[in-house]
Amino acid sequence: MIAPSEFEFLRRFLKDKSGLALTDDKRYLLETRLEPVMRKAAVPGVTQLVAALRERGASPLAEAVIEAMTTNESLFFRDKRPFDQLTSLILPDLISRRPAGQPLRIWCAAASTGQEPYSIAMLLRDNERLLGGRRVEIVATDLSAEVIERAKEGVYTQFEVQRGLPVHYLLKCFSQEEQMWRINADIRSMVRFSKLNLLQSFSHLGQFDIVFCRNVLIYFDAATKTDVLGRIANVMARDGYLVLGGAESVLGLSSELVPGSQHGFYIRKN
Numbered sequence: 001m002i003a004p005s006e007f008e009f010l011r012r013f014l015k016d017k018s019g020l021a022l023t024d025d026k027r028y029l030l031e032t033r034l035e036p037v038m039r040k041a042a043v044p045g046v047t048q049l050v051a052a053l054r055e056r057g058a059s060p061l062a063e064a065v066i067e068a069m070t071t072n073e074s075l076f077f078r079d080k081r082p083f084d085q086l087t088s089l090i091l092p093d094l095i096s097r098r099p100a101g102q103p104l105r106i107w108c109a110a111a112s113t114g115q116e117p118y119s120i121a122m123l124l125r126d127n128e129r130l131l132g133g134r135r136v137e138i139v140a141t142d143l144s145a146e147v148i149e150r151a152k153e154g155v156y157t158q159f160e161v162q163r164g165l166p167v168h169y170l171l172k173c174f175s176q177e178e179q180m181w182r183i184n185a186d187i188r189s190m191v192r193f194s195k196l197n198l199l200q201s202f203s204h205l206g207q208f209d210i211v212f213c214r215n216v217l218i219y220f221d222a223a224t225k226t227d228v229l230g231r232i233a234n235v236m237a238r239d240g241y242l243v244l245g246g247a248e249s250v251l252g253l254s255s256e257l258v259p260g261s262q263h264g265f266y267i268r269k270n
Helices: 005-017 024-040 046-056 059-071 081-097 117-125 145-151 158-162 166-172 222-234
Strands: 106-109 136-142 155-157 174-177 180-183 192-193 210-212 236-244 257-259 265-268
Touching: 005 024, 005 046, 005 059, 024 046, 024 059, 024 180, 046 059, 046 155, 059 192, 081 117, 081 210, 081 236, 081 265, 106 117, 117 136, 117 166, 117 192, 136 210, 155 158, 158 180, 166 174, 166 192, 222 236, 222 257
Parallel strands: 106 136, 106 210, 136 192, 210 236
Antiparallel strands: 155 180, 174 180, 236 265, 257 265
């Protein structure tokens, strides 16, 4: 069992380092997810783990704890609606506003193992006529170095490619390697992956026309959501789009972003 003082330390630690707001009813997650971390690091118990985190601060052990506690659930074309909106509304609108040949930039702010940015890349490759010869840069970031490395490899299990991926994309954009599937190099080359903590500055990434930040704000408290949304607005083009998860909203959290013409995406307030 995790002692109350140890739970409070770990809760503050995770909040400070990742933004994760761990409520009392999620205490069991600490017990189940940290056990493999302690076993691998040869740490005998939670008391010793807390002591090590206090003493070492930023360390491989701290990274392992954060990665174990952050959710990396992802699948291809998750929820479908945002991808339909991307080709039917968002891209046509942006392209109508941009000079011919001006590149577009898309940021996937919680990319996990890469299914979302690769879904966007496949969709763009399949709808090149929409782009009119424009170059599109897709930047994909995540807090976890481990999942970013997996995403760069672009290798997925049979189970992973069966979750949301249309068969024609599997046949056209992947090659089978024994029991695994590797996404083709031309699709991988469309995405640039890097490690990034949303609690830290991301202004160095530059300005984006479209930001996908789906299913990550739900783990933050209201103050953190407000902070992150404000900084996202600052890296969006004046006519840019922010796409959130189905259970997420900017209402009551941002004075700079307002709902778009359809549910699920937001635009900067003019």
